[in-house]
Amino acid sequence: MDGRPFGYDRAMTSASQPVMFNPFSPEFLADPYPQYARLREAGAVVKVPFGGWMVTRYETVDRVLRSSAFRTPRGYREANDPAGPPRFAPDGKLSLHRRLWLLFQSGDSHTRLRKLIMKVFTPRAVRALAPSIEALVGELLAPALERGAMEVIKDLAYPLPATVICELLGVPAADRDLNRTWAAVVAATIDPVCSNAQIAAAEAAMLDWDAYIRELIAARRRNPGEALLDAMLAVEEDDARLTEDEVAANATFLFLAGHETTTNLIGNGLYALLRHPEQLAKLRAEPALVENAIEELLRFDSPVQVASRVALEAMEIEGVAIETEVPILVAIACANHDPRRFERPDDLEVTRADPKPLSFGGGPHFCVGAALARLESKHAFEQLVTRTRNIELAADRVTWRPSFSLRGLVALPITLQT
Numbered sequence: 001m002d003g004r005p006f007g008y009d010r011a012m013t014s015a016s017q018p019v020m021f022n023p024f025s026p027e028f029l030a031d032p033y034p035q036y037a038r039l040r041e042a043g044a045v046v047k048v049p050f051g052g053w054m055v056t057r058y059e060t061v062d063r064v065l066r067s068s069a070f071r072t073p074r075g076y077r078e079a080n081d082p083a084g085p086p087r088f089a090p091d092g093k094l095s096l097h098r099r100l101w102l103l104f105q106s107g108d109s110h111t112r113l114r115k116l117i118m119k120v121f122t123p124r125a126v127r128a129l130a131p132s133i134e135a136l137v138g139e140l141l142a143p144a145l146e147r148g149a150m151e152v153i154k155d156l157a158y159p160l161p162a163t164v165i166c167e168l169l170g171v172p173a174a175d176r177d178l179n180r181t182w183a184a185v186v187a188a189t190i191d192p193v194c195s196n197a198q199i200a201a202a203e204a205a206m207l208d209w210d211a212y213i214r215e216l217i218a219a220r221r222r223n224p225g226e227a228l229l230d231a232m233l234a235v236e237e238d239d240a241r242l243t244e245d246e247v248a249a250n251a252t253f254l255f256l257a258g259h260e261t262t263t264n265l266i267g268n269g270l271y272a273l274l275r276h277p278e279q280l281a282k283l284r285a286e287p288a289l290v291e292n293a294i295e296e297l298l299r300f301d302s303p304v305q306v307a308s309r310v311a312l313e314a315m316e317i318e319g320v321a322i323e324t325e326v327p328i329l330v331a332i333a334c335a336n337h338d339p340r341r342f343e344r345p346d347d348l349e350v351t352r353a354d355p356k357p358l359s360f361g362g363g364p365h366f367c368v369g370a371a372l373a374r375l376e377s378k379h380a381f382e383q384l385v386t387r388t389r390n391i392e393l394a395a396d397r398v399t400w401r402p403s404f405s406l407r408g409l410v411a412l413p414i415t416l417q418t
């Protein structure tokens with residue numbers, strides 16, 4: 001096991017009874033943090049009602065994420081039988097893709113695939129994208145600045161990362177929205193528990209998405225370029241290390257992982273600033289704070305709320321016995337509000353020194369796109385504060401997408417003055 005052994009906080013752990021909470025209730029979707037506080041105070045590792053465990057506190061979440069004593073579970077749990085075995089239909093395209101997604105690899109196959117993908121996401125390659133990202137933010141903002149109003153998700157937070165990931169992958173820009181439709185349906189199965197209807201819809205979407213990606217792969221084989229898809233295919237051809245199935249699966253995963261979370265960072269982040277106008281004013285007065293502010297926004301309302309793990313061998317975490325194959329929810333967003341780690345964790349403070357949120361994960365599965373997400377959101381927030389004089393929320397209430405693990409707004413209407 002990596003680092004310090006688990007089990008240092010036995011006295012604080014109360015693990016025998018499930019702590020009641022419902023991540024699908026409207027109250028939880030609107031504001032999960034009061035319920036996270038209850039879970040965190042109940043213990044560092046608590047039993048949750050729909051089977052398995054939740055790791056709640058910063059230090060333990062950090063260590064579990066960094067540890068190689070766990071793997072990510074590929075199956076999803078069905079809402080009518082959430083404590084039952086994970087579902088994983090072996091025949092469908094959904095299962096084929098999920099089985100080969102980088103996130104669900106472990107050991108050598110994970111290292112091999114991750115190495116290849118990291119070749120494209122080097123800090124240098126990401127830095128080189130800065131001018132085109134800055135220009136794209138400018139283009140997306142221009143009509144809104146003229147109109148004095150925008151729907152942030154539709155007009156900026158979605159098209160910015162989706163356009164960038166299309167270009168990186170080699171997906172034609174004209175097909176961006178088509179890919180998004182499939183991705184949105186498939187993303188629902190990333191939740192630790194999903195309904196039969198969500199699984200059926202994702203299976204159907206994946207049939208079409210898989211066919212589309214394979215056609216694109218055939219076209220790029222005939223006419224290769226310099227995109228990530230070409231790099232993945234080149235590796236396949238050089239030494240047969242990546243099969244076409246692996247290339248197709250990781251193309252769908254990178255599209256999905258590469259836009260939705262960043263959309264939610266921009267949406268959740270701006271919404272947080274609008275609810276804390278004094279923080280928005282600080283950022284406006286000192287735009288050089290933007291990088292620190294983004295870390296704080298990631299901490300304050302994390303786009304990825306939970307990661308999932310299972311133990312490779314039976315073990316103890318903080319004195320709680322954990323069997324293999326039992327789902328462990330690693331509650332990133334809950335840890336980001338842990339008062340043991342952060343002073344006044346429920347306050348938003350864009351000048352907070354070194355926030356270090358766990359929002360990009362840690363250890364072997366640390367987010368491949370963290371630098372890209374930071375760069376995209378830096379340009380978005382920078383231009384939002386430097387090119388406007390005032391921004392206001394233009395809705396009485398907002399609606400959150402019905403997802404436990406990926407937290408984001410359906411829409412964010414604002415007015416702006418230049």
Ligand code: HEM
Nearest residue numbers: 102103257258261262265304307360361365367368369373
């Ligand atoms: C604000 C934006 C983002 C957030 C909050 C985020 C968050 C995360 C988190 C928490 C993980 C780890 C999951 C786990 O340990 O189970 C992860 C993994 C991953 N992310 Fe991101 N992500 C973001 C943007 C991106 C972007 C832009 C890309 C690609 C262009 C990307 C690609 C990936 C990939 C490929 C993995 C899997 C890594 C592995 O399993 O080795 N992410 N992300």
